Amino acid sequence: MIKVIAPAKINLFLDILGRLENGFHSLFMVMQAVDLCDEITVDKGEDGISLTCSDKRLPQDENNIAFKAAKAFFEATGIAPNAVIHIKKKIPFEAGLAGGSADAAAVIVGLDELYGTKLSKQAMCEIGLTVGSDVPFCIKGGTCIAQNRGEVLSRVKPLKKCYVVLAKPEKGVSTAQAFAAADQAYIYHPDNLKMLEACSNGDFDGICKHASNVFEQVIEVVERVRIKEVMRLCGARLYQMSGSGPTVFGIFDDKEKAENCFNELKNICNDVFLTKPVNYGAKIK
Ligand code: C5P
Numbered sequence: 691m692i693k694v695i696a697p698a699k700i701n702l703f704l705d706i707l708g709r710l711e712n713g714f715h716s717l718f719m720v721m722q723a724v725d726l727c728d729e730i731t732v733d734k735g736e737d738g739i740s741l742t743c744s745d746k747r748l749p750q751d752e753n754n755i756a757f758k759a760a761k762a763f764f765e766a767t768g769i770a771p772n773a774v775i776h777i778k779k780k781i782p783f784e785a786g787l788a789g790g791s792a793d794a795a796a797v798i799v800g801l802d803e804l805y806g807t808k809l810s811k812q813a814m815c816e817i818g819l820t821v822g823s824d825v826p827f828c829i830k831g832g833t834c835i836a837q838n839r840g841e842v843l844s845r846v847k848p849l850k851k852c853y854v855v856l857a858k859p860e861k862g863v864s865t866a867q868a869f870a871a872a873d874q875a876y877i878y879h880p881d882n883l884k885m886l887e888a889c890s891n892g893d894f895d896g897i898c899k900h901a902s903n904v905f906e907q908v909i910e911v912v913e914r915v916r917i918k919e920v921m922r923l924c925g926a927r928l929y930q931m932s933g934s935g936p937t938v939f940g941i942f943d944d945k946e947k948a949e950n951c952f953n954e955l956k957n958i959c960n961d962v963f964l965t966k967p968v969n970y971g972a973k974i975k
Contacts, residue, residue: 691733692803693975696796697723697831697968698787699824700854700932700939703885704903706872714823714839715869718882720846720889720897721824723831724854724965728781728793729975730756732800735774739764745779758821759794763801766817767809773801782961784862786905786933788824795828795972803974815841824933831971835889847892849967853948855921858937858961859913868934871908878907898928898941911936916958924951 703720710716741757742750751757756777764771775797781789798817802809809817811829818825823840834843880902888896906914914931921929921940925947929940942948952964 691731692800694730694732694796694800694972695975696728696730696781696792696828696972697970698726698781698789698792699723699827700787700856701903702897702901702928702930703880703882704905704933705879705882706869706877706904710839715872716838717836717840719836719840720833720885721827721836722833722849723968723971724856725968726781726787726856726963726965728789728796729778730793730796730800731776732797732804733774734772734804737770737772739771739773739775741775741777743777743779745783748777748779748783754793755790755821756793756797759797759818759825760801762817762820763798766813767805767807769805769807773804782858782937784864785858785937785961786863786931786935787856787937788828788933791822791824792828792972794818794821794825798825799829799972799974815843827971829971831973832969833889833967835886846889848969849897850892850894850943852894852927852967853942853945854965854967855926855940855942855948855951855955856932856937856961856963856965857917857939857955857959859911859917859959861936863909863911863935865934868905868909872905875908877904879904901928901930903931903933905934906931909935911938913958914938917955920954920958921951924954926951
């Protein structure tokens with residue numbers, strides 16, 4: 691049996707540049723993996739693929755993105771499908787934290803190990819992209835600029851030591867609906883080049899200054915103002931929504947301030963996490 695850990699991601703930056711011919715949107719993002727992780731186990735069993743998940747609200751069949759990832763792995767490698775998958779869920783879903791994509795990434799990494807296929811990261815990313823735009827990043831992990839659908843990834847310098855508090859408001863957001871809302875809106879665009887420069891230079895102050903997420907302009911999250919206010923009062927260097935939301939993250943350079951913020955936010959949200967950036971993606975435990 692192979693165990694894989696699957697880190698969540700946050701978006702330090704997200705801009706929608708336009709529409710690609712395939713219907714997806716062309717993005718410019720800065721993605722960061724954090725140590726809020728699902729745990730996936732993969733093993734061989736009877737013929738075919740079976741999947742269970744600790745969170746019964748998620749599909750336990752072929753509708754789960756992790757199941758689709760297993761199917762894509764077997765199709766790409768030509769191996770007869772045979773996998774028993776279990777997901778221990780910690781990352782909230784419909785949260786803007788790539789929880790589903792992280793599980794899909796972990797399944798591909800786990801099956802590669804289980805079957806000794808020794809696929810390159812790039813090959814695994816290509817399989818991953820067939821099931822979700824964020825899966826390649828979840829395989830690569832760390833700190834990356836992500837372009838096109840999110841699969842063109844360039845690693846940049848890791849963030850300096852810091853703490854990331856995540857607060858997920860109750861109501862989930864569908865990514866497809868968030869993109870549809872963005873299509874209907876006139877969006878003000880942030881300064882991508884300044885963010886690119888800050889990331890290339892590992893300039894933490896510049897990253898905090900130029901961080902932005904255009905989905906904040908089109909997605910309404912009632913608790914967001916309150917969460918951000920708590921983060922600001924607790925001394926966050928940056929507070930912003932992740933992905934298509936609704937999770938808001940705050941970045942702190944001081945552990946005590948982050949812990950204080952974590953405790954304060956527990957009065958507002960059920961799902962609050964104190965995490966750190968990590969420089970890996972889905973990996974064998
Ligand atoms: O690729 P993924 O399944 O995660 O995307 C969910 C939905 O978000 C897609 O169906 C699409 O509507 C939208 N999307 C997009 N452009 C991207 C990524 C996602 O339009 N680059």
